[in-house]
Amino acid sequence: MKKLLLSIHDVGPRFESEVDLLLDRLARHVPVGRLAMLVVPDHWGGHPLRADSDFAGRLRRWSDAGVSMFAHGWFHRDMATHDGAAARFKARHMTAGEGEFLGLDKATAERRMIDARDLIQSITGRPVAGFVAPAWLYGPSALEALAESGFALAEDHMKVWQPSTGRVLARGPVLTWASRSRARIASSLLAARLLPPLLRHAAVARVAVHPGDAHVPRLLASIDRALRRLTRTHEAGRYDDLLAG
Known part of the structure; x- marks a missing residue:
C-alpha cells in the first residue's frame, strides 16, 4: 500500500x-498516532x-499516543553569515530568516542537533524519529554533522534519507503551504491543486503543515481538500515505516 x-x-x-x-x-x-511532530x-x-x-507534558502524552517526534533545529532562526551566492540566495528567498542550519559550522550544528535530541528524548522517554532542519535547508557542514550524529532519519524538500549511510528512503516533493504573504498563499494554493494528482502515483507522499496555516481559512480548506484526495490512494503511515521497508 502507498x-x-x-x-x-x-x-x-x-x-x-x-x-x-x-x-x-x-x-x-x-x-x-500516525502523525509526526517537528519540535523546536x-x-x-x-x-x-x-x-x-505543561507543554512538555503534552508532548509526552502525544508521544505516548504514537506521534513521532523529530528534532527540528534549536532556534529555527538563521543567525549565520553566509558565504557564497547560492547560500545567500537560499537564505534570502527560500525562507524568512529561518534556515537555521544553512550556514552553521559543523561543531555548532552538531551541538544543536544533539542538544535538541537529548531534550526531546528526556521529555518523551523515547528515541526521536529523526532530524529535520528548519525550512528543510542544510549547509555542507550541517550535513557532515548530521551524518555523524546518530539520527535514524532526515528529510529535505525532495527526499527522506538515512544520514549514517546516505541511503534514500523516499523521493518526491513535500506538499506544504506558505502563509507569510498574499503571493506565497496564492502560489501554495496553486501547488496544492497541482501536486496531489501527481503524488497519487508516488509510493510515498509527504504533507507538512505549519502554524501559520492555522490563521488562513483558505489554506485550511486547501489542506482538507488535499488530504481527502491523498487518503483515497495512500494509507497514513509513520516515518520509521521507511526503515522497515
Whole structure:
C-alpha cells in the first residue's frame, strides 16, 4: 500500500494554540498516532521548551499516543553569515530568516542537533524519529554533522534519507503551504491543486503543515481538500515505516 506521511512543523510553546488547531484538523483525516511532530526547543530564542513545563507534558502524552517526534533545529532562526551566492540566495528567498542550519559550522550544528535530541528524548522517554532542519535547508557542514550524529532519519524538500549511510528512503516533493504573504498563499494554493494528482502515483507522499496555516481559512480548506484526495490512494503511515521497508 502507498504511504502518506503527515507532519506538523514548528511544534513548541510559541505555537501551542496553532498546533492544537492543526492537530484537530489533521485528525479528521488520519489517526493521531500516525502523525509526526517537528519540535523546536527554543523558537527564535524567546520560547524555550522546559522539561518540567505543561507543554512538555503534552508532548509526552502525544508521544505516548504514537506521534513521532523529530528534532527540528534549536532556534529555527538563521543567525549565520553566509558565504557564497547560492547560500545567500537560499537564505534570502527560500525562507524568512529561518534556515537555521544553512550556514552553521559543523561543531555548532552538531551541538544543536544533539542538544535538541537529548531534550526531546528526556521529555518523551523515547528515541526521536529523526532530524529535520528548519525550512528543510542544510549547509555542507550541517550535513557532515548530521551524518555523524546518530539520527535514524532526515528529510529535505525532495527526499527522506538515512544520514549514517546516505541511503534514500523516499523521493518526491513535500506538499506544504506558505502563509507569510498574499503571493506565497496564492502560489501554495496553486501547488496544492497541482501536486496531489501527481503524488497519487508516488509510493510515498509527504504533507507538512505549519502554524501559520492555522490563521488562513483558505489554506485550511486547501489542506482538507488535499488530504481527502491523498487518503483515497495512500494509507497514513509513520516515518520509521521507511526503515522497515
